[in-house]
Amino acid sequence: MNMEWHKIYxxxxxxxxxxxxxSVRTIDVxxxxxxxxxxxxxxxxxxxxCPHANGRLGIGQCNEEGKVICPYHRYKYDLKTGKxxxxxxxxxxxxxxxxxxxGVYIGFEKEGTKKWWKLW
Ligand code: FES
Numbered sequence: 001m002n003m004e005w006h007k008i009y010x011x012x013x014x015x016x017x018x019x020x021x022x023s024v025r026t027i028d029v030x031x032x033x034x035x036x037x038x039x040x041x042x043x044x045x046x047x048x049x050c051p052h053a054n055g056r057l058g059i060g061q062c063n064e065e066g067k068v069i070c071p072y073h074r075y076k077y078d079l080k081t082g083k084x085x086x087x088x089x090x091x092x093x094x095x096x097x098x099x100x101x102x103g104v105y106i107g108f109e110k111e112g113t114k115k116w117w118k119l120w
Pocket of ligand 1: 052053054055071073074
């Protein structure tokens, strides 16, 4: 997959652990509002927009199961897969995240490389 990577944390500038474990926050990167969560396995990124009623997931909470809890009506989404809890039947978009020597990067598909079924 043809990806464009954006550095979201620079370890020199932000320190070695720029975000607390089991926390989420909203970041604005590459014209996307992203909910970035930190779990023991690393950083995970999903769309910040809750599919239920457009709540902002990044101002919600993260539980020890690795799920972000929307602050509006408390729907839950798995930070690794984007899947909503079983009864919700929904999901949020996920984005790849890499932790490298110098910082944390988030990847976006390059324009023009989207699959035809993702164009609309
Ligand atoms: S807006 Fe997120 S649960 Fe309703």
